[in-house]
Amino acid sequence: DTGVSQNPRHKITKRGQNVTFRCDPISEHNRLYWYRQTLGQGPEFLTYFQNEAQLEKSRLLSDRFSAERPKGSFSTLEIQRTEQGDSAMYLCASSFVNEQFFGPGTRLTVL
Amino acid sequence: AQTVTQSQPEMSVQEAETVTLSCTYDTSESDYYLFWYKQPPSRQMILVIRQEAYKQQNATENRFSVNFQKAAKSFSLKISDSQLGDAAMYFCAYRDSGGSNYKLTFGKGTLLTVNP
Numbered sequence: 639d640t641g642v643s644q645n646p647r648h649k650i651t652k653r654g655q656n657v658t659f660r661c662d663p664i665s666e667h668n669r670l671y672w673y674r675q676t677l678g679q680g681p682e683f684l685t686y687f688q689n690e691a692q693l694e695k696s697r698l699l700s701d702r703f704s705a706e707r708p709k710g711s712f713s714t715l716e717i718q719r720t721e722q723g724d725s726a727m728y729l730c731a732s733s734f735v736n737e738q739f740f741g742p743g744t745r746l747t748v749l
Numbered sequence: 750a751q752t753v754t755q756s757q758p759e760m761s762v763q764e765a766e767t768v769t770l771s772c773t774y775d776t777s778e779s780d781y782y783l784f785w786y787k788q789p790p791s792r793q794m795i796l797v798i799r800q801e802a803y804k805q806q807n808a809t810e811n812r813f814s815v816n817f818q819k820a821a822k823s824f825s826l827k828i829s830d831s832q833l834g835d836a837a838m839y840f841c842a843y844r845d846s847g848g849s850n851y852k853l854t855f856g857k858g859t860l861l862t863v864n865p
Contacts, residue, residue, distance in 0.1 A: 642793075671852060680753075680840050680855030681794075694850045729794070731853075736782065738853060740794040 642741035644730050650747045651720055658716045659744045663732030670713050671738060672705060673729040674698065681729050687713060720748045751776045753843050755856035762831045763864050769816075770826045770859045772841030778802075780846040783817065783824045784853065789837040797839070800824065802846070828861075836863045 643662045651657050663670050668689050673681035684703070686694045689710035699705075702720075707713040717724055725748045731738040752775045762768035774783070785797040800808045800817050807815050812832075816825045828835055838860050842853040 669851065673853075678857065680842075680857050681853070683852040683854070686850050686852055694852070733851065736799065736851075737796055738851070739796075740786075742793040 642730055642732055642739050644728075644741040644744050646744060647742060648745045648747075650749065652749050653722060654719055656716065656718045657720060657746065658714055659728055659730075659746075661713045661715070661730030661732075661741060663712070663730070664734075664739055667732035667734045667739070668710065669733045669738075670707055671731040671733075672713070672715050673731065675727040675729055675743070676725075684715075684728075717746075720746075722748045724748050751778075751781075751843050751845070751854045753841050753854050753856040755841055755859050757859045758857070759860045759862070761862040761864060762828070764833060765830055767827060767829045768831055768861065770828075770839055770841075770861065772824045772826070772856055774822050774824065774841070774843050776822070776843065776845075778845055778847070782844045782846060783815075784842040784844070785813070785815070785824075785826045786840045786842055786855075787835075787837045788840065788858075794840070798826065831863050833863050833865060836861055 645660045670687040672684040675681040687707040702718045705715045727743045729743045730741045754773045781802045783800045786794045788794045798810045812829045814827045838858045840858045841856040
């Protein structure tokens with residue numbers, strides 16, 4: 639197993655477009671997290687899945703954001719009608735017990 | 750809500766010397782976990798060290814050790830014999846031990862430069 643993977647690594651889009659990111663966790667991990675990291679800040683929690691159930695969403699996750707984890711495997715994060723303020727690094731992490739393993743992130747730039 | 754504060758935006762150290770990164774946090778919980786994560790430039794975040802709040806003994810991982818002061822809500826990271834590969838952004842993070850959501854709350858990070 640090569641760890642958590644995220645695709646694409648970089649995404650440039652125009653304001654108003656929809657984008658979707660994918661996260662593939664470590665295979666035996668039942669917990670999956672999405673975080674957002676802006677320049678000069680630490681990662682901020684967005685949402686959390688245990689298996690296929692989305693158990694918590696941050697207030698940061700507006701109605702334009704939706705996340706899924708079908709069958710408790712990979713996860714997708716979709717942003718509709720992107721805004722310039724959505725420009726950030728989107729990090730995915732997975733865990734089985736205590737330690738969260740992070741992916742390389744998807745850097746989103748909204749023009 | 751829990752908060753994590755890293756008061757040093759940047760630190761520098763000479764190769765082979767020792768450096769300490771500071772972190773304070775605020776919580777009303779008595780049981781929790783604290784972490785230091787390392788994020789090298791353009792690379793993914795990796796766990797450096799973990800401390801359980803119920804353990805009085807400070808965690809140590811090779812050249813990395815922590816000074817955990819529960820009453821003061823302080824959790825500093827000491828890096829001994831600094832190496833060029835230690836250069837990175839370091840994040841302090843907090844996690845509740847109870848409940849079903851193990852989300853991490855991060856500080857803003859400290860950028861560590863290692864000078865040859």
